[in-house]
Structures are given as C-alpha cells and as structure tokens.
Amino acid sequence: MAGLEQTRQLVTEIPGPASLELNKRRAAAVSHGVGITLPVFVTRAAGGIVEDVDGNRLIDLGSGIAVTTIGNSAPRVVDAVRAQVADFTHTCFMVTPYESYVAVAEELNRITPGSGEKRSVLFNSGAEAVENAIKVARSYTRKSAVAAFDHAYHGRTNMAMALTAKSMPYKSGFGPFAPEIYRAPMSYPYRDGLLDKELATDGELAAARAISVFDKQIGADNLAAVIIEPIQGEGGFIVPAEGFLPALLDWCRKNNVVFIADEVQSGFARTGAMFACEHEGAGGLEPDLICTAKGIAGGLPLSAVTGRAEIMDAPHVSGLGGTFGGNPVACAAALASIATIESDGLIERAQEIERLITERLLRLQAADDRIGDVRGRGAMIAVELVKSGTSDPDAELTRKLTIAAHAAGVIVLTCGMWGNVIRLLPPLTISDELLVEGLDILAGILGDL
C-alpha cells in the first residue's frame, strides 16, 4: 500500500473506540471459537506498519503469523493479483488447467532443497499441505504410522491436530484424532541442557533418543513418515541441536521412511535462507517432502507439497486435489512473491534482521535473568521468559509484556508449550528504525515489569 507513513502513531487507547465497536459486532456474529490476539481492526498495512480504524499506526512484529514476509500489499503482488483477477478468478485446475499453477510448481521445484527431479501439488492452507504430505507418504511406502515430535504444531484439521502436540487450545475436546500417530522427543537445546549438557549440544545424541521411539515403539516396517518443523513455530521457535535433523534424515533413508519437513512457518526467506533446511548439515538438508504455505503468496491463501518425483507420483490419478487448490489469483501472487524475495535481496535482509534483533536481545539477556533463552534464525527470533533465578516458564510475565506492548502500539505474538515465549516475526520490509523502536519498547516494558 503506497503512502502508508512508516511511523508508529497512537491517537487513541489501544484498542480505540471504533475497534471496540467492531469488536462488539464480532462477538455477536463470529464464533467464539476464534480467539483474537489484539482486537484492533485493520484498514491498511505495509512495510512495518499496521493502521487501524481509529487511525493508530502499530509496529508489526508479527507479519500475520509469518505470512507477509515480503510486506503487506507488496507492489508486485498487488499488480499480479489485479491483472489475474481481471482475466479469470477460477476454473478449477482439475477441470481446465492454467499456466500459473504449473509455473508455481516449477518455481517450488527449483527453489526447494534437493537437486533431483521433483513435483509439486498446490492446496489452500498449511494444514491441508500437511494432510496431503501424509497421504503421499502412505501411498508411496504402503505403510501407515507417522511420527511427530514434542512441541510440534502442524495445524487444526483432524490429521494435523493429531500431529500437533499441545492440547489446549488446539485439540482439547475435538477428538477422536487420526490414529497411528506417535510422538518422539524433540531436540530442545535450552531445556535439554538443564538436564544434560551433552544432549543440548550433541544433535546425534538427541536424535538417538527419538530414533529409539521409531525403532522400539513403532517399528520401521510400520512407519510411513517422520514429520518435523526444522525450526518449530508455535512450539516455541525451537532450533534443534546441530546434527539432529541430519541424523533423523539418515535413519529415514535407511529405513524407507519418508522424511517430511514442515516449512509452513519457516519457509520463504523467513530464517535467512529460502528454507530453514538449508541451515542444516554440510550443504543443507534435502527432505523427501516439504510442506509450504504462509509466506508463499504475499498474504493470499496458498500451500504446497513439493518433493522427490518418485514419491510425489505415487498416489493414483485424482487421489490428490481440491476445488480451490492452486487458485489462479493465489498463484499469480506466489510468482510475484518469489520474484520479490529473489530480486529484492530479502534473504540477506532476514540475515541483517537476525543480527539486529539478536545483538539487542543478548545484551538484554546479559542483564536480566528472566530471559532464559534467545533463539531462532533470520527474522524468526524468540525469547523464552522464566522466573528469576530459575528455569521455570513465566507465562504471566509473558502475558503482561504482550499486553503492554500492544497498548504501546507494538504487535507481538507469543508461543511455546507453556505460553512463555515471545516471538518476533517482522516483515522483511520493516525499516531498521521501526524495528529498533519496537525492540526498545519491549525492553522498556520488561524493565518496568
């Protein structure tokens, strides 16, 4: 959105009167099952700013949960969407196809890790990509069990809920869940290190703990797939110890188990690489299948499963699809988004943002023992808050910090199994000035609490 001033401005309390009015309408009309982080109703957003109906301008450190990585209403996306919507809005790719779907598949096959022949299939949401990756893996291996990890989040559909670790609010009361799902211990360096220093730093050791579950509780002959987020998102921005993911992949390859990387949150330049798998092992990790969504299309709903051709081609014809999957408007946006990431140097920008955020947070941590851990990569950085002098999660401090940040016009999100992690996911188009201002506000609030 051209012309949205890139400064924070508060002209009312947050939320302001117009937002409060709309929030009343929301409560009367929208299912209470949808929780709202911050009830300011948006009129415009661009760069690093979200403007609300009261004329307040908030600093965006959330990107609509890691979606508007290239900025809201990014110019190339706006142009591409306008042109496509004027030509046609839908035919259903399964009925009469169109070129942009094929072009998105070609681009995903090109930019995802792995040099061999690949195929892609498009859907609408991250959860749908996860569901379909499991279908593909089962079809290919003719096996049924699936292993996921502690702290995992894979979405809210039935299979994705089953794969997700945290009960409240994602699963509680919504069962029964899909069967044949097993859970293995994740490498969580901060918390592992409280028990065993070696486990925190030796990823192969942490992998052996998980592989023991695959071997002993499931059996490789029954296991179709291992699904993992290379950096866990909702679970707390947990970056596994070096060597963990390569050891898991190696075991999967030897045992005819499909290794699925869920890069729904970590993909598309977010972590300072096009995909987070690229940070792992010597020369990067090459998963068998990769799930993408969120940052794929500049804010339009689109998701994908991309992977090795022999696995992706296993399902029978018409076994995969969906009415809206790979909608032409979303495909036009995806092509524009990928072009924007590559031509605007946004991977490098994510690396700069990492340096800027972590340098400040580590300085803060050195003076404040309530910051238990600072972790993440690129523009996906979190602080884990604990009670002073302990490693006990401090959800209350996290809640107070978030509420005060929102009141001060800074949009931040929380995550983590214990709700004690503040996560920073700024759009890569945010200015250094806004980012620093946002971080200074958070630091000031934490100091006051």
Ligand SMILES: Cc1ncc(COP(=O)(O)O)c(C=O)c1O
């Ligand atoms: C790693 C991961 N997988 C899957 C999903 C589900 O995506 P969606 O909300 O688009 O269904 C999310 C969403 O936060 C996610 O972070």
